[in-house]
Amino acid sequence: MVVWRANISAHLVGHGLKWLWRKTKPMAVIVVITVGVVHAYNYRKKQVRRKKWNSAEKDLVILHTIPRGRYCPNLSPFVVKLETYLRMADIKYEIDCEEPMGPKGKLPWITLNGKEMADSQLIMEELGVKYGKDFSSNLTKEQNAVSRAFLIMVDEHLYWCNCMWRWVYDRDYNVSHLTVWNTLLPFHWVYRPLVARLIHLQAWMQGVARHSQEEVVDIGRRDLEAISCFLGDKPFLMGEVPSEVDCAVFGMLSQFEWNSRGSPYLKMLDMEFQNLHKYCQRMKVRFWPDWNQCLNPPRT
Structure with a gap:
């Protein structure tokens, strides 16, 4: 049966x-x-x-990224980091926004003489060898070690604190006003929630999102305090002359300085860590004299 x-x-x-x-x-x-x-x-x-x-001009770096931002040249600290390095090294480049995500599924990435390269730090290291632009060669072993520590802290730790504020905690959704994307597609109601969910999942896997909002903000504050304490009254992180680590630190701080209206991190720069605020302005003046022209829309 x-x-x-x-x-x-x-x-x-x-x-x-x-x-x-x-x-x-x-x-x-x-x-x-x-x-x-x-x-x-x-x-x-x-x-x-x-x-x-x-078929582009020989030795011309094609920098692939998302469109320019309204208040800062880019919403990604890694794009600002790499572009600052290109300016520091006086390497000729042009921006391309047709294909923002590179071969590793990340941005920025570059094309140089037919070769594709991804990851901002690896790109900087490879370009440094190719063009003989190693701005850390004059540092001591101890300074290089400190630079490495700050680089990792900024790129792999403070970055997630910024992501959590921008995409998850900010109930005013200021990210919707940082780029012209919100006029080109349903950014606020469709794209932003999808990215917020993805960012939260990634931050959970990384570990930062497992903490409370208050704890994450305090983690970010302590990172900023470490940078501020080490910078002190020096013009640049390692002294009188800028180096590659300044590109990374400025790339991240640029997001707090110009792309985080209403965030606790911006308040920290204004109140607790004013030397970081001055540092951002100093880097901007030195390497971004055309800052306003690099915004979208450009400012006069």
């Missing part, structure tokens, strides 16, 4: 699946064809873009 019932059930399921396939087959075919066409179209556009980038 059990076997008979099992055979009947399998027979009914089989008929049901056949009926469902007959009904949905046209739609399934349309979906498969549409996906294939879109994939082929995107692949073709990708090849055209690479052909254009590969």
Whole structure:
């Protein structure tokens, strides 16, 4: 009896699946064809873009990133970091926003003489070798060690504190007003919540999001305090001359200084760590004399 019932059930399921396939087959075919066409179209556009980038002027760095911001040249501290380095090293470059995400699924990335490179720090190190622009060569071993520690703290720790404020804690959703994206697509109601969910998941895996908001803000404050204490009255982090670590520190602080209206971190720069506020202005004047022209829309 059990076997008979099992055979009947399998027979009914089989008929049901056949009926469902007959009904949905046209739609399934349309979906498969549409996906294939879109994939082929995107692949073709990708090849055209690479052909254009590969035929660019020799030794011209094509910096791939998201569009310019309203108050800061970019919403990504890593883009500001890399672009500041390119300016520090006097390397000729141009901005391209057609394909922001690179071969590692991150931004920024660059194309140079047909070669693709990703990760801001690795790019800086490779360009430093290629162009002989190692701004840390005059530092002592101890200074290089300290630079490395600050680099990791900023890129891998303070970064997540900023992400949590920008995408998760800020109930005014100021990120929706930092770029022209909000006029080009339903940024505020569609894109922002999706990114916020993704950022929160990533920050949870990293560990920062497992703390309370008060704890995360205090973690960020202690990172800023460490930078402020070490900077002191020096013009740059390692002394009188800027080095690569300044690119990373400025890239992150630029987000607090210009892209975090209403955040506790901006208040910290204004009240507790005024030397960091002055540091941002100093870096801006030295390496970004065209800052206002690099905004979208440009300012006079």
